[in-house]
Amino acid sequence: MKRPTIADIARQAGVSKGAVSYALNGQPGVSASTRARIVAIAEEIGWRPNSAARALNGARADTVGLALCRPARFLGVEPFFMELISGIESELSARSYALMLQVVPDHDEEMAVYNRWWGEGRIDGAILVDLYFADPRVPVMETLGMPVVALGHPSEAGALLPVWSDDGLAVREAVAYLTALGHRRIARVAGLPRLAHTLLRDRAFGAVCAELEITEAITVHTDYTGEEGARATRRLLSRSPRPTALIYDNDIMAVAGLSVAQEMGLAVPGDLSVVAWDDSPLSQVVRPPLTALTRDIAAYGAQAARRLLALIGGEEVTGYEDRAARLTPRASTGPPPSPVPAQAPPS
Numbered sequence: 001m002k003r004p005t006i007a008d009i010a011r012q013a014g015v016s017k018g019a020v021s022y023a024l025n026g027q028p029g030v031s032a033s034t035r036a037r038i039v040a041i042a043e044e045i046g047w048r049p050n051s052a053a054r055a056l057n058g059a060r061a062d063t064v065g066l067a068l069c070r071p072a073r074f075l076g077v078e079p080f081f082m083e084l085i086s087g088i089e090s091e092l093s094a095r096s097y098a099l100m101l102q103v104v105p106d107h108d109e110e111m112a113v114y115n116r117w118w119g120e121g122r123i124d125g126a127i128l129v130d131l132y133f134a135d136p137r138v139p140v141m142e143t144l145g146m147p148v149v150a151l152g153h154p155s156e157a158g159a160l161l162p163v164w165s166d167d168g169l170a171v172r173e174a175v176a177y178l179t180a181l182g183h184r185r186i187a188r189v190a191g192l193p194r195l196a197h198t199l200l201r202d203r204a205f206g207a208v209c210a211e212l213e214i215t216e217a218i219t220v221h222t223d224y225t226g227e228e229g230a231r232a233t234r235r236l237l238s239r240s241p242r243p244t245a246l247i248y249d250n251d252i253m254a255v256a257g258l259s260v261a262q263e264m265g266l267a268v269p270g271d272l273s274v275v276a277w278d279d280s281p282l283s284q285v286v287r288p289p290l291t292a293l294t295r296d297i298a299a300y301g302a303q304a305a306r307r308l309l310a311l312i313g314g315e316e317v318t319g320y321e322d323r324a325a326r327l328t329p330r331a332s333t334g335p336p337p338s339p340v341p342a343q344a345p346p347s
Helices: 006-013 017-024 032-045 051-056 079-094 107-119 137-144 167-181 196-211 226-237 251-263 281-285 297-312
Strands: 063-068 098-103 125-128 148-151 161-165 185-190 216-221 245-248 273-278 291-294 320-322 326-328
Touching: 006 017, 006 032, 017 032, 063 079, 063 107, 063 297, 079 098, 079 297, 107 125, 107 137, 125 137, 125 297, 137 148, 148 297, 161 297, 167 185, 167 196, 167 245, 167 273, 167 291, 167 326, 185 196, 185 226, 185 251, 196 216, 216 226, 226 245, 226 251, 245 251, 251 273, 251 281, 297 320
Parallel strands: 063 098, 063 125, 125 148, 148 161, 161 320, 185 216, 185 245, 245 273, 273 291
Antiparallel strands: 291 326
16 A cells, blocks of 8 residues: 555545645644644545655654664664663653664764765754764764764763763772672673773773772773673683682673683682673573672663753753662672682691
C-alpha cells in the first residue's frame, strides 16, 4: 500500500490541495466545517506529515541524531549503550521526538553523517558521545550551529553543552575500599586510552594509589570487549607476584575476567577480588555477584536528552554534572590471600 498523501485527502474531501494544507497546518483559509472534514479524512486513511517535506519548509524534524563510532555487534553485548539509549528514548518519546541512530566506522564518517542529517533537515540536534582529549569533532560540531549535547567532561566539550560525571571520584572510592580490605597489589583493566574519561580514570588511579602507598598499581588498556578483557586478565594473573585485586572499566570485561580467574583455578574472592564498572544486570547474575561501581545510566541518557530538547526549544541551558558512580560491595571482593609462610630449612 502506498503512503497516503495530501492529494488523496483533497480528492476525498472534494477540495484543493492548498485547502488541505491550510486545514492540516491550522492556517486560516478554510471554514471550520471543511477543516473538521479534512482532519477526519486524514485520520481515517492514516495520513501522517512527511518529515522531509516539513524540513524543507523550515519546520522541525522532531528528531535528534546519535552516531556511534563502535562496531555494530558491540551494541548487542554492551549494556552501557543499551541503557543509555533507553534513557534517551524515554525522554524523547514523552515529547513525540524520534531518535535517529547510525553506527559508523570512524570519526570522519561520523562527522559526514551529522553534516548530512543537519544539512537535509533530518534532525534538530545531536548527542555526541565518547569524547577524546583535544577531540577534533568538537570544533566541527561547533561550526555547524546545531544544538549539541556532549557526553563528557567540560574540559573537552568546547562550546558544546556537557553532561558528565566525576569518574575520578569513583576510581578513588574503589581503590580506597580495596586498600581498606588489605590489598596492596591492584591492577586496572581500562578502556581505550584515547578517550577522555579513560585518561581521567588513569590519572585518578595513579594519584590515589600513590597517596595510599599501593605496592604495585598497574593499568592495562583494552578496547572494552570481553575478548580483550579476558586477554588482559590472563596476562595480569600470569605475573609473579600477581595482583590480588582487579578493577575493570566495564562489566563485560569484568565478567570475562571472572571466567579467566576461575579457569586458572583462582577463587574469587579468596585469591582475587574483582570490581566492575556500570553495574548492569550482568554484574549481579554471575557467581559470585560482582562488586560494582553503580550509576543510573538510563537517567544519564535522559538528562542528556532533556537538555538537548531545551536547547532545540531555544531555552537557556547549563551543563549538568551527574552523580558519580558509587561502590556497591558484593561477594566478589574480600581481603587478599594470606601470604604463604616461609618454610624453615631442614636441620
